[in-house]
Amino acid sequence: MEQEMFCFQCEQAANCAGCTGRAGVCGKTSETARLQDRLTGALIGLARASNGEAHLAEDVCRLMIRALFATLTNVNFDPQALGQLIDLVHREQERLVPGCAVCSAPCGRAEDYDMTRLWNAPEDIRSLKSLVLFGLRGMAAYAYHAMVLDFWDDEVGQFFRRALFALGEDWGMDDLLPLALEVGEQNLACMALLDRANTHAFGTPEPAQVSMVVEPGPFIVVSGHDLLDLKLLLDQTAGTGVSVYTHGEMLPAHGYPNLRAYPHLKGNFGTAWQNQQQEFDAIPAPVLFTTNCLMPPRGSYADRVFTTGTVGYPGMVHIGADRDFSPVIQKALELGGYANRRQLSGINGGTTLTTGFAHGAVLARADQIVEAVKSGAIRHFFLVGGCDGARPGRNYYTEFVKLTPPDTVVLTLACGKFRFNDLDLGTVAGLPRLMDVGQCNDAYSAIQIALALANVFGCGVNELPLSMVLSWYEQKAVCILLTLLHLGIQNIRLGPTLPAFLSPNVLAYLAEHYHIAPITTPERDLMAMLGE
Incomplete structure (x- = not known):
């Protein structure tokens, strides 16, 4: 008889306590x-x-x-x-x-x-x-x-x-x-x-506008996080007539000059990982998963899913260490792609995305940012990012960003940004109000931006007009949270639920020493952050 499981490592753990029985969420x-x-x-x-x-x-x-x-x-x-x-x-x-x-x-x-x-x-x-x-x-x-x-x-x-x-x-x-x-x-x-x-x-990321149009003809969708796999696929698809589109956490690849230089890296397909079963339904193209986040493929597209690296799923074709993507390319040619141009859109109906605002790009504008803060043109910065997921309540992050005043800037990263990254928030002091810093690991960029601003203003990060509103799903969010705590950063708001593996005593310790708090409502949290 198959042994039952216990797992509570992700945000969607059953009943916010842990998955047991024969399968996890x-x-x-x-x-x-x-x-x-x-x-x-x-x-x-x-x-x-x-x-x-x-x-x-x-x-x-x-x-x-x-x-x-x-x-x-x-x-x-x-x-x-x-x-x-x-x-x-x-x-x-x-x-x-x-x-x-x-x-x-x-x-x-x-x-x-x-x-x-x-x-x-x-x-x-x-x-x-x-x-x-x-x-x-x-x-x-x-x-x-x-x-x-x-x-x-x-x-x-x-x-x-x-x-x-x-x-x-x-x-x-x-x-x-x-x-x-x-x-x-x-x-x-x-x-x-x-x-x-x-x-x-791949070069220092630069701001880039990314199309959500899928051109006619054969194409491959690349998901996950591994930029080297994307580079090798682009090398192997050059001259084949096969286009390449990013998905999920691969979106920031468009900001890297050495990747954007490939003319057949066309744009971005779809949104965050938890929507893949709907977005890939009967897609006339193969999907290559280079790392997480893979969901069990539906029968309507299971025959066109390929994995590589650490990713694995029973019955899927796995591309080995030689990274010979010939089977993926052949499948793309066989399926042929769409016959006509398709305009895709984000969750809020937007048709283009912007990425590439890593620390190099943002700090190149440091003088402009500092002057805008000193003059009062920019009142506050919000870091709104982290993992996305399917649990109800994540629309909080969309509503929060929509409510941010026009004299504030929203930095974002990881796949949580797909809740709102197609919104047009306009500009402030000549800068875009919404800046996509990159993948989840680019929390490093956000930290470098915060440390640089603190140095310029001669204060600690906790004294900056900066608030962090984070969403979590899996374990990379856990190590990033621990990094922020190591740096002594306080007043982080975390959601949509608190981790099931945090005991009341451990949670009380984090609340007492770091003032971590769960999200409440966008209106209440925004007022508290702005001191209103």
């Missing part, structure tokens, strides 16, 4: 959940097996990162792929402590950690260990994207071992709280590494 089966727990337990066992080593080999750290990434929500649903990762981890354990399995005096150093110990731990310990684990999973995504571009930070890599080791220990709250903040510190370094990797490979 995300679509993963209890078998997949069990294998992800086994993989996590094996990784903790690997970290414990390496405890005697002051420094792990880089290839072992890379394995830890790749395996953690596979346990992120909406990444890998494939039991075979997860089983292969478990085998790789076990082989590495055996290499570190050979013969341990047949030792007559077992010390437990190479045993897999039983994840039920974590899920059944005392409430506050479970909460803090979950906060650390989920933050690690999110950080693993960013580390993975950097390392495929050949950028590596060994301190970040070694931290995965240290933090995984700690999860297997019987630490109390006094030890786990600093560890959670250290996840935030290390994630800041990880996002900085990825920022360097992306700009080195």
